[in-house]
Amino acid sequence: MSNSIFEAATAQLDKALKHYQIDAEAALRLRTPKSALQVSVPVRMDDGSLRVFQGYRVRYNDLLGPTKGGIRFHPGVTIDEVTSLAFWMTFKCAVVGIPYGGGKGGVTVNPKELSLLEIERLSRGYMSAIADFIGPSRDIPAPDVYTNSMIMGWMVDEYSNIKREFVPSIITGKPIALGGSQGREDATGRGGFYVLEAAKERLGLGSKPLTIAVQGFGNVGYFFAYLAAKAGHKVVAVSDSKGAIYSKEGLDPESCRRVKQEQKELKAAYCTGSVCEIVEHDKLTNEELLELEVDVLVPAALENVINKDNADKIKAKVIVELANGPTTPEADEILAKKGIPVVPDILANAGGVTVSYFEWVQNRNGYYWRESKVHERLKEIMDRATLEVLDLRDQYETDLRTCAYISALKRIDQAVQAKGTLRYFAARR
Numbered sequence: 246m247s248n249s250i251f252e253a254a255t256a257q258l259d260k261a262l263k264h265y266q267i268d269a270e271a272a273l274r275l276r277t278p279k280s281a282l283q284v285s286v287p288v289r290m291d292d293g294s295l296r297v298f299q300g301y302r303v304r305y306n307d308l309l310g311p312t313k314g315g316i317r318f319h320p321g322v323t324i325d326e327v328t329s330l331a332f333w334m335t336f337k338c339a340v341v342g343i344p345y346g347g348g349k350g351g352v353t354v355n356p357k358e359l360s361l362l363e364i365e366r367l368s369r370g371y372m373s374a375i376a377d378f379i380g381p382s383r384d385i386p387a388p389d390v391y392t393n394s395m396i397m398g399w400m401v402d403e404y405s406n407i408k409r410e411f412v413p414s415i416i417t418g419k420p421i422a423l424g425g426s427q428g429r430e431d432a433t434g435r436g437g438f439y440v441l442e443a444a445k446e447r448l449g450l451g452s453k454p455l456t457i458a459v460q461g462f463g464n465v466g467y468f469f470a471y472l473a474a475k476a477g478h479k480v481v482a483v484s485d486s487k488g489a490i491y492s493k494e495g496l497d498p499e500s501c502r503r504v505k506q507e508q509k510e511l512k513a514a515y516c517t518g519s520v521c522e523i524v525e526h527d528k529l530t531n532e533e534l535l536e537l538e539v540d541v542l543v544p545a546a547l548e549n550v551i552n553k554d555n556a557d558k559i560k561a562k563v564i565v566e567l568a569n570g571p572t573t574p575e576a577d578e579i580l581a582k583k584g585i586p587v588v589p590d591i592l593a594n595a596g597g598v599t600v601s602y603f604e605w606v607q608n609r610n611g612y613y614w615r616e617s618k619v620h621e622r623l624k625e626i627m628d629r630a631t632l633e634v635l636d637l638r639d640q641y642e643t644d645l646r647t648c649a650y651i652s653a654l655k656r657i658d659q660a661v662q663a664k665g666t667l668r669y670f671a672a673r674r
């Protein structure tokens with residue numbers, strides 16, 4: 246088995262194609278990226294020295310519309326990873342039925358080693374390097390791991406400087422003041438929460454409060470944990486890159502986050518008055534968190550964390566993938582044998598791109614929606630997509646990931662048919 250993330254990603258497509266045949270030409274076009282760009286980004290560091298960072302942008306497939314996908318700043322970024330993430334975006338947008346293809350970008354960098362000004366120079370430099378490759382009707386970036394709304398703000402400013410006009414629809418996840426949407430910040434975690442709520446009874450979890458463990462306490466993991474706890478579920482463990490905390494009684498995600506921000510360390514806390522009180526908790530490793538006996542395990546950090554080495558030890562009843570690609574194909578097989586359903590990333594974390602789509606629509610219309618309208622429309626889309634995938638599971642009697650791919654393939658196939666295929670031309674010759 247190769248270590249390529251892309252090969253693992255396309256193996257998921259192969260599996261779906263066995264259940265649901267699409268036009269051979271459409272299948273062929275889904276096997277390779279449409280275009281990929283590699284750039285060198287020189288950055289003047291604060292001490293006067295120059296460093297050159299490698300950046301990438303991949304437009305995987307635009308059959309359903311302009312390509313869409315985030316920008317990742319991480320030391321592990323490679324063209325293989327960016328291509329795989331762009332591949333997943335293609336299917337993610339199709340699963341939720343928004344008019345986008347899939348794209349992704351990234352820079353190989355450890356942003357924790359850079360000052361804020363160095364990150365700004367890197368962000369502007371990267372945007373300048375990819376500016377001719379992207380466009381509001383061609384390819385629209387957004388935030389991903391270790392990038393945020395502030396970085397999107399610098400990037401929209403840089404792009405607008407290059408084009409000599411303000412172009413808010415070039416990028417989503419922007420600060421509200423620069424054309425961002427209400428409800429974008431928590432959209433991925435919120436979308437995942439809506440998916441869990443819509444699916445839990447049909448996945449055998451019943452309607453009672455659930456115990457939940459969340460790996461990764463960043464943007465996505467935090468908001469999911471916050472909403473789940475607010476809805477009455479018990480978030481018993483959360484983690485970041487340094488390790489995990491566990492409390493049988495359940496954690497208060499909001500207080501944990503406040504303490505993490507203040508003390509730079511994840512601790513279980515409850516706020517009494519305005520002061521957060523540290524409460525008793527156990528420290529676990531990230532590996533131990535994955536193996537906890539909980540109702541729902543939520544990987545919300547990086548790829549391949551559930552793999553052939555630990556899949557057998559997973560005791561959760563259901564996995565909800567908020568990270569992209571957290572489960573390897575070997576692990577998928579092991580989990581299927583154990584009867585643990587995996588709600589796949591391309592469905593569970595599609596809330597982010599859905600609200601990004603709302604942001605782009607608002608930018609193009611110049612008319613902005615209330616937060617409640619964003620939540621209502623997001624819920625409508627996530628509920629519908631979840632029920633479609635669950636219905637396909639009943640129909641095809643296969644795993645949820647394959648069903649999500651089938652749902653996406655149906656939409657992609659329709660677009661290919663509408664543009665004309667060999668069969669279409671042969672019939673008219």
Ligand code: NAD
Nearest residue numbers: 390391433461462463464465485486545546568569594597
């Ligand atoms: P983030 O940078 O805000 O948070 C990442 C979190 O993961 C941090 O808390 C970090 O400490 C933690 N982490 C890093 N390495 C870890 C490790 N080895 N073990 C445990 N935790 C670790 O990123 P994010 O935006 O929350 O993205 C998280 C995941 O969700 C990624 O896979 C991303 O591709 C995916 N995703 C994000 C969005 C979005 O809108 N931000 C949308 C869809 C998917």
